Amino acid sequence: MKFIINREQLLTPLQQIVSVIEKRQTMPILSNVLIVINDDQLILTGTDLEIQLIAKININSATAGAITVPARKFLDICRLLPNGAEITIEQHDDKIKIASNRSRFSLSCLPADNYPEFAEAELENQFFITAGQFKKALDKTLFCMANQDVRYYLNGLLLHISNSRLELVASDGHRLSIYEDQLEQATGFEARIILPRKGVLELNRLLDDPEAELKVEFSSNNIRIFIKNLIFSAKLVDSKYPDFGKVFQQEFFNKIHIEKQLLKNALTRVAILSNEKFKGVTFDMTADSLRISTHNPEHDEAEEELAIEYTGDPLSIAFNAQYLLDAVSNLDSDIAVLTIASNASSCFIDEPEGCAYKFIVMPMRL
Secondary structure, eight states, rough: OEEEEEEHHHHHHHHHHHHHHHHSOOSSSGGGGEEEEETTTTEEEESSSSSEEEEEESSSBBOOOOEEEEEEHHHHHHSSSOTTTTEEEEEEEEEEEEETTTTTEEEOOOOOSOOOOOOOOOOOEEEEEEHHHHHHHTTTGGOOOOOOSSGGGGSSEEEEEETTTTEEEEEEEEEEEEEEOOOSSHHHHHHHHEEHHHHHHHHHHHOTTOOOOEOOOOOOOOSEEEEEEEEEEEEEEOSOOOOGGGGGOOOOOEEEEEEEEHHHHHHHHTTHHHHHOOOOOEEESSEEEEEEEEEEEEEEEEEEEEEOOOOOOOOOEEEHHHHHHHHHHHSSSSSEEEBTTTTOOEEEEEEESSSSEEEEEOOOOO
16 A cells, blocks of 8 residues: 655544544554555544544545554644645555655554444435534534433434424433424435434534535434545434423413623623532522522622513522523524523523524522
8 A cells, every 4th residue: 555645635634533533442443543545545434433434535646455553643743744745655564654755654553454344224314404504503402412421312412303304402401402493305204313422522523614515314323424525424322312392381481581691791700609519590580680699618609680671470590500601602692581480490591583492491409
């Protein structure tokens, strides 16, 4: 195997693939990137057995072959070479030689035959969506995913396709985000799948060109997404997402309209003196004011008052300030609408008109 490639051509796909590879591996070969030369095409593959990323780069006058190379060492070498450098890569038995101008490197490699195959069943469902549309849906939901929750279905994102309707849902049990959108082409099927947390975060990083069209294929076990010259694959979470529809089927207090930036600033200032672990703040609502207050174990206190219009009985309820800030920051309008359930079990945060997404934050006991 031998090929010559420009540094810039190789660097971006290599960085994308290395981010998928875990630093600590039970199998040494999983720390490597698989390099295959086939028909004047360089194919780079990285996997942790749960997620796989393949990059295809067109090159000229290359000699066919396949080998696996230590991913991070290979990336560091390419990254630290000068801009625009031509890199010559040649295989010698179980080593590859990397040469560029006056720099020479030799890396010990492992045979490509030992590289594990990413098992994928037939992917019977597919739809098309632009990267910008999909990234917006991910941005509005992924921050609500759980991290290492024992309820492993929460460590991921629900993707629900119903003909031309797209719905994404994420929750960590304390808060929930729902985003709805329309696909340009009807799919003719209904399906629910749960994407794993790491896969969602990696995928969101890859969607850097809003105009790119994505082809999304999936079955009940796997998903594969074609992004320009990349192929992203992931194993899906084998579980059923809980039914969150009941949270909408309850009575609510009157809506409270607050200027988004005022609420954000007040929450940020008050949260400085909240308990560092729980980040709790109390909302006291009366007819014309919202008082946000907090205290901590060191007996520090903070309080801020905002003018509001609220018709209903006075109400006192506590929330995690960071959860509220995450939700409010993701609103596109200048006005935040807060709607609290009449049994004080949840608070809905959305926009005054035609909001495609909803954020639900559960209260906390202080």
